[in-house]
Amino acid sequence: MQLDLRDIIYVPGASAPFEYEPDLSEAVGGSIVAVRPGASASGRVRNSAGVLHFDADVEAVLECTCARCLKVFELPVHRSVHAVLSEGENEDDPDVYTLCGDNVDVDEIILTDFILNMDQRLLCREDCEGLCEKCGSDLNDGPCHCKSETDPRLAVLGQLLENE
Secondary structure (H helix, E strand, O other), X not given: OEEEOOOOOOXXXXXXXXXXXXXXXXXXXXXXXXXXXXXXEEEEEEEEOOEEEEEEEEEEEEEEEOOOOOXXXXXXXXXXXXXXXXXXXXXXXXXXXXOEOOEEEXXXXXXXXXXXXXXXXXXXXXXXXXXXXXXXXXXXXOOOOOOOOOOHHHHHHHHHHHOO
16 A cells, blocks of 8 residues: 655645555465454554654554464554655665655554564464474374383483382
8 A cells, every 4th residue: 555645745834644454465374374354554654853753553464374283373563663664765674664765665664663563473372392302293182192212311210210
């Protein structure tokens, strides 16, 4: 979405509100399987003493795969996005975005922030047990029936315990 800022660029104290449904489909990858329809972004660009500040709140529901047990789960996400807008290019600060004429690409700012700040390994819950490395059973459903193997370096200690 292109937001026209010509009315506020040279007017300190002015602001331009926005509200729309961002396309977050480029965030899909890794643990994120899909972005549910209905994501929303709302915020404003305000001119504070000649500096344009971008603030937005983004709400989305992600469909993810747990990094431990591989179950698909939904993850509601709320992000607050803050950036500074500039008329000239600024390669030194990644939080400064360049205007294209009198417009700013809101999708670029929101998508960049969303991708850079998402965890790479998402879990269905904090205490997820994962899968058994031998049989693949979901350990969240209970212990598997695999016999635990003794480390060969500790086998001698096991023999000592058998004699008691």
